[in-house]
Amino acid sequence: MTVTEIRPSVGQTLLWFLDRYRGEEGALNCPVLCRLRGPLDRERLREAIDRVTNRHEALRTTFTGGGRRLKALVHPAVSPPVREVDLSGEPDPGACADREVARELGTRIDATGSAVRITLWRLAEDHHVLCFNMHHMVTDSWSCNVIFEDLCAALDGRPCAGTAPYSRFAEEQRAALAGPSGKRLSAFWGERLKDVTLPPLPIRPATAGAPRDTRLVRHVLDAPTVAALDALAKRERSTMFVALLTAYYRALKAVSGAEDLAVATLFANRGAEHRRTVGFLANMVLLRTRLAGDDFAAHLRATHGTVMEAFVHQALPFQMLPINLGRTDRRLDDVVFQMMADPVYSTRAGGLDIEVLVPDDVATRFELELVAVPDRDTVRVLLFYNPDRFEPEFAESLLAAYVDICTSAARSAAPHTDQAGARPRLRTGGHDDQ
Structure with missing residues (x-):
């Protein structure tokens, strides 16, 4: 062969x-x-x-x-x-x-x-x-x-x-993008992202020739907080992914003062035929949401609409988005949110007990990336950042704001939360990874 x-x-x-x-x-x-x-x-x-x-x-x-x-x-x-x-x-x-x-x-x-x-x-x-x-x-x-x-x-x-x-996926993707489907996707994103700007964060210019580094700050959302957020999302006919993303928007708003916010995320980008295809099928999508007022539930609904629209139109590759940021060293994927799929943590095969390990200390290609990792009844929150672009104090303050928003939203939702002790379903709604 x-x-x-x-x-x-x-x-x-x-x-x-x-x-x-x-x-x-x-x-x-x-x-x-x-x-x-x-x-x-x-x-x-x-x-x-x-x-x-x-x-x-x-x-x-x-x-x-x-x-x-x-x-x-x-x-x-x-x-x-x-x-x-x-x-x-x-x-x-x-x-x-x-x-x-x-x-x-x-x-x-x-x-x-x-x-x-x-x-x-x-x-x-x-x-x-x-x-x-x-x-x-x-x-x-x-x-x-x-x-x-x-x-x-x-x-x-x-x-x-x-x-x-x-x-086969690669061939189908090229054919779709070259035809009417590609034109419709480009038109949608051109309108959806018209005049988009990136969150005004204290990001420094990249140091020429500096070796890339990744730093990490982390927190664990406890089981009661996760259960309350999950219940809130379900009441709004949404998902845990949307609830945690909403909290990220709120944290970015808190540290920047901006209400028009764009965050990149990854979606699995798979139809039925390719659900078990191995390869790089995931596509990054830019999620633009406007947050008015202070009502977390209203913000969750706005974020849900953004995510659902983006999911329907996710097939346009990120690098083909019709956007021009002008003369800047910032990139559309500077600020990223991901929620990992809820994995099978343990199984038995071949006479072995097998446990999936999800490491925290990994590098990232993004400048600022918040990753939510379901861990049984809790969620690990990992904020990766490039210390050449962001000060550690900023990363710590952003994570602290995120955690405070999650706990406050959960506390507000707690009177409506089912306390029966059932494990929350940490669904991601078509989201990929990482």
Whole structure:
């Protein structure tokens, strides 16, 4: 079998540029990370990895060229190398594994050689950590869930659900954008984002030649707060994603004084045919909302309308939005909000207890990114920022404002909240990732 050359998608072309522009420190890495407990059959694990890799053409794709000459090369069936590291002799294997994982996730993947890098750390005879680390050009958050599910099915010897190849999605996307659909999308966004401006935040000009860095401040929204916000969202016929995004708008308004706010987010961008397609299908969407007054519920309704409109028109690639910000070094994706899909935290497959790990300390390619991570009944709130562009004090004040808004909104909604103790449904309504 020979290597097949295909045209990269619009999104892959953008990520290739970003990889050269700000791909340091693993900012474009997208991992599946899990803990394996039980007697590990290494041969069975390798066979499962081979099956998953060969099932999805994106995982066998490398890239060459650049710009308009960028090419995607799909390789025939392969058996990807698995780097094995034995940490069982270390004084504290768990702490050592944490450092090793952080180092792996912070190391750039060169997609010209292989877009997938797999590592297995042995902490004890019956305790391992597996990292299926991928370049974002071949995966997204939704795809990571598919890969994890397929890996578990392969370990159990079960068949996987049918899938369409990524190259088909790329072809369909190009055809749609070149036709009437593309014109309608461009017209919608041209009107929706007319005269849009970015939130007036205290962002400094980028330092020429400065190495990119990512800092993080964090908080955990407790279970009662999450339950109350979820109940409020349901009363407004909305979702937890919208409620948490509304709080972000409110926090940005609090620190900037602006009422016309634009925040970028990622959507899964998948129809029924591609629900199990692995690749970079996600699209970034610019969500513009105007907040008048101080009523959180009214703001939630306004945000819900913005999100629903954007979801219907999400298929126009972000870099094709008809917007000109003029002479500025700011970008449309300077300010980002994401809510991670509620993952399957633990399962059993191949005689192993498998736990999904969601690391916090990862790099980001954005200047200011707030990520909400459902964690059973709570939500971890992670605010990533580029210290070259923002002062730590600003990031801390923004997070503090966000937390205060969430707790205040939950407190106001509490008298109407069902206290029966049912776990809230943390739905994202078509949102992707990361």
